[in-house]
Amino acid sequence: MTVLTYHKIADEVNFERQIQYLCKHYKPVLVNQNLSDSKANLLITVDDGDTSFYYKAFPVLKKYNISAILFVVTNLVNTQKPFWWDELQYYLGKEEGNKKVWEVKGWTNKKRESYLKNLREKSSKPILKYEQLTTAQLREMQDAGIIIANHSHTHPMFDQCTPEELEVELSNSTKILKDFGFSPEIFAYPNGNSSVQSEAMLKKYGINKAYLFDHKINKTPPHPHRISRLIVNDNTPMWKFKLILSGWHTRILPFTRFAGKLTGRLKK
Ligand SMILES: [Zn+2]
Incomplete structure (x- = not known):
């Protein structure tokens, strides 16, 4: 399963072009299809829960009957923070x-x-x-097949947190998502930063799937708490989008002079 990660969606026309390409060459996880369905080979994920997802990406996904995981930061939902x-x-x-x-x-x-x-x-x-998503918008998307999942409570770097801070992050985010009827058990590490300590804490809070941010394709069935994802943007040019999906971008990236800068710029 190839997993893509988006953040803000700036241009719905470009995004739709990418979705059309994915529909033609891959089998994206569809609405109401299980995340581990053997008929699907591509999953779309979106980090941070920016409102641009609701306004620009969600209508496109709905049009093509494609599901996605939206990872939200729970202390920002329903606020202007x-x-x-x-x-x-x-x-x-x-x-x-x-x-x-x-x-x-x-x-x-x-x-x-x-x-x-x-x-x-x-x-x-x-x-x-800053305008953040509301529970009503999240519910509307969930009803249309989008999975609303866990991206922590305040988006700290998990490898920089004390055990006490990790407890606060996960107890809050899992409780809030559970109370809303969303999916706290599916998690994406903020900025992709993981650690042995934080992985143990995820398990303690009943999280059974955790996504990284490592710009890699899962070649074999991944460890459920270390699922690789490729980094893309809606403004990624089509030639590069194809290169990333092919896995070649990941392979040549360490050899390019600006590798650090390139991946750095894309991370959030
Ligand atoms: Zn994030």
């Missing part, structure tokens, strides 16, 4: 903020949280607001 990486750009400017995102991802969770708190308090700018 921004994603934390967007806050860094807002307070520091686009270029500086973008650089900072990479630095912050390597910090302990505590340091990341206190740095963001400090930025908000010290800035003269008003608090950044």
Whole structure:
């Protein structure tokens, strides 16, 4: 099973072109089809639960009867809270903020949280607001065959969290998704950052499927808590989209000079 990961969807026309290509050359998991159905060989996943999924991708998927997993950040649902990486750009400017995102991802969770708190308090700018998905929108999508799944409670880097912080993340996100009637047992690591400790914690919270963000194709049936995914965007040109799906992009990437930069830019 080849698994694709999208984030924000900027252009529904490009996205539809990619979906048409996938329908022609692959067998995407369809609405109401089991994730491990042997008749399917491609799964679409979307991280973070940005509203652009609801407005731009969902209508296209519905048109082609294709399912997808939407991984949501539970403390953002039903709020106007921004994603934390967007806050860094807002307070520091686009270029500086973008650089900072990479630095912050390597910090302990505590340091990341206190740095963001400090930025908000010290800035003269008003608090950044961002439209997030509502429970009603998530329910509408679930009813149409989209799986609403777990992308943690606040999107920290799981390899930078203490056991206590992991407990807080997973107890909150699993409870909220369960209460809403969604799928807490399907999880995607924020930014793909995993660790032995966090994998044990996922099992403790009844998570039976966890997706990575490693830009790889699953050649053999994967470990259920280490499922590989390929990274794409709706604006990925068709030649590159095909190259990524073929698995060749993954193979040649380590040899390209800008490999780190390329994958880095795509990660969130
Ligand atoms: Zn994410």
